[in-house]
Amino acid sequence: MYIMELALMLSAFFILTITARVMYLLYNIFRGICNLNSENNSLKTVYCIGSGGHTTELLRIVSHLDAEKYAPRLYIMAMNDVSSEVKIREQERDSTEYQIYRIPRSRNVKQSYVSSVFTTLYATIYTIPIICKFKPDIIFCNGPGTCVPICLVAFLLRCIFVLDCRIVFIESFCRVRTLSLSGKILQWFADIFIVQWPQLTNVCFRGKYFGRLT
Amino acid sequence: MHTQYKKCFITVGTTRFDLLCQSIQQPAVLRALNKLGYREITFQIGNSDCEPGHYEKEGVKIEMYRFKDSLKEDMRSADLVISHAGAGSCLEALGENKPLLVVINEDLMDNHQMELAEQLHMSGNLYYCTCDTLNTLETVDFSWLSPLAKPTPNNFVKYLDSVFTVKNLSK
Numbered sequence: 001m002y003i004m005e006l007a008l009m010l011s012a013f014f015i016l017t018i019t020a021r022v023m024y025l026l027y028n029i030f031r032g033i034c035n036l037n038s039e040n041n042s043l044k045t046v047y048c049i050g051s052g053g054h055t056t057e058l059l060r061i062v063s064h065l066d067a068e069k070y071a072p073r074l075y076i077m078a079m080n081d082v083s084s085e086v087k088i089r090e091q092e093r094d095s096t097e098y099q100i101y102r103i104p105r106s107r108n109v110k111q112s113y114v115s116s117v118f119t120t121l122y123a124t125i126y127t128i129p130i131i132c133k134f135k136p137d138i139i140f141c142n143g144p145g146t147c148v149p150i151c152l153v154a155f156l157l158r159c160i161f162v163l164d165c166r167i168v169f170i171e172s173f174c175r176v177r178t179l180s181l182s183g184k185i186l187q188w189f190a191d192i193f194i195v196q197w198p199q200l201t202n203v204c205f206r207g208k209y210f211g212r213l214t
Numbered sequence: 215m216h217t218q219y220k221k222c223f224i225t226v227g228t229t230r231f232d233l234l235c236q237s238i239q240q241p242a243v244l245r246a247l248n249k250l251g252y253r254e255i256t257f258q259i260g261n262s263d264c265e266p267g268h269y270e271k272e273g274v275k276i277e278m279y280r281f282k283d284s285l286k287e288d289m290r291s292a293d294l295v296i297s298h299a300g301a302g303s304c305l306e307a308l309g310e311n312k313p314l315l316v317v318i319n320e321d322l323m324d325n326h327q328m329e330l331a332e333q334l335h336m337s338g339n340l341y342y343c344t345c346d347t348l349n350t351l352e353t354v355d356f357s358w359l360s361p362l363a364k365p366t367p368n369n370f371v372k373y374l375d376s377v378f379t380v381k382n383l384s385k
Contacts, residue, residue: 038380051228053302064367069380083228086283138378166378174301176329192377194370197333210370212363214305 022159026189030206034191036137036166043137045070048151049077050144055084057172058142059091060214073098074134076127078105078146101130106145124149128157135163142170143180155189166191171200171207173214179204219253223292225285227300230261231319234298237345244272246352256288286310294356299327299342305362308339313356316342334362 028034036043047062049055055077062073073092077084079102092098106120123146131153139154141147147169157163169190171183176197179187187193187204195207196214226234237243238257247255257278259266269276282288285306289295295307296315307314316331331342339362341354 034377036378038378041380041382043378043380053227053300056302056306060365061367061370064371065374069375069378083281083283168374172301173305174327174330176333178326178329180326192374208373210373211366213367213370214365 018159021161025155025158029189029191032206034166036164038137042069042071044072044074044135046074046076046131046134046136046139046150046154048139048141048144048147049075049081049084049088050142050146051078051081051084053174054142054144054172055087057214058140058170059087061140061142061170063091064213067095067097070138071097074130074136075100076130076146076150077102078144079103080105103127103130103146103149106149120145120149124153127153131157132162136165139165139167140170141167141182141186143172143175143182145182148182148185151186151190168192168194170194170213171196173197173212175200177203220251220293221254221256221291222247222252222294222296223256223258223285223288224296225258225289225303226260226262226298227258227303228260228281229298229300230259230263231298231317232263233319233321233345234317235259235262235264237317237348238296239269239271239276240349241272242349243351244274246349248273249352252294256292258282258285258288299331301327301330304330304334304340308334308362311361313359314340315351315354315356316340317348318342318344320344337362 047058049058075088075098077100085100088100103126104123106123127149139151141151151167154163154165154167158165167190169186171179171194173196177199187206193207195201195209196212198209201207201209224238253274255274255276257276259278259280264278266278266280289306289310289312292312295312296317297303297307299316299318304314304316318328318331334340335342338360340359
């Protein structure tokens with residue numbers, strides 16, 4: 001009897017704690033409180049690499065950031081992406097503080113929406129150990145499908161106190177009037193949400209506009 | 215009017231664009247290019263359904279290849295760039311200050327790429343058309359275009375540096 005009661009109380013306690021944590025995180029996110037003051041000398045950074053234009057765009061933003069502050073860097077990209085790796089190696093040729101990890105694609109071009117639910121789930125599960133091991137401080141992404149599972153995992157780990165990280169979402173420059181699917185999802189839990197066209201700030205409820213970044 | 219011949223570079227990025235491959239090779243389009251003084255076309259066809267190789271049609275030399283690590287050289291040596299609506303290719307061409315004609319791929323389901331082409335057309339940085347209207351190319355005056363303003367990432371970087379801090383930066 002006592003064990004049953006104890007288990008019930010414990011689970012109620014956990015559920016309450018997690019709910020409070022999620023509400024606290026969302027409150028901070030929507031209020032725009034996203035400061036991160038690290039005790040270390042650098043911030044472990046994850047870059048979610050997409051394909052083609054997305055990669056070029058994100059790598060250009062990377063090149064403006066202090067490579068010593070945002071280090072070590074982990075690039076996560078899709079399994080079957082060849083050209084992105086060439087671009088990353090080219091940009092990082094003088095550095096050793098970076099790694100490249102590959103995860104399965106969450107959605108292939110022309111794949112049906114129903115089957116993409118399963119592939120996204122698979123990609124999400126695949127991502128968990130990578131994020132747990134690397135323990136990023138910041139995650140940068142700019143809209144390819146691969147970034148949603150990564151950010152979701154990071155956010156959930158943050159909810160259960162495993163991780164304390166910030167998600168920076170930069171909507172691609174090619175989005176002028178509407179948000180991408182990743183953008184629509186991530187505006188709910190990304191800490192910083194950047195758009196590159198002023199008219200987009202009317203479409204989303206918390207976009208920040210700093211001009212064209214790439 | 216045009217004494218020396220000019221080069222045209224066409225790119226479809228990392229995807230495929232079968233209709234553009236067919237449209238470019240139409241006699242009417244090649245004649246229009248020829249009339250404007252373009253005698254050499256370099257065409258990056260990506261995964262399009264087309265055979266790479268060297269061709270000569272309507273007095274225009276066409277070189278087709280699928281991919282290269284960097285398109286910079288081809289882009290630089292061109293006098294006109296024709297591109298798919300991908301942001302990467304558009305920005306690369308505009309970054310090189312090349313006259314740019316964007317061809318919209320109407321087959322793409324989610325045609326958000328058109329947004330960018332339309333917007334940059336409104337600000338006078340490029341022209342755009344579809345495969346059907348490609349042959350109107352000779353009526354286009356590229357000298358009207360203005361260069362794209364440079365990106366301004368500094369405010370964003372400053373903002374990031376103010377919210378994310380580290381103990382001591384070794385500098």
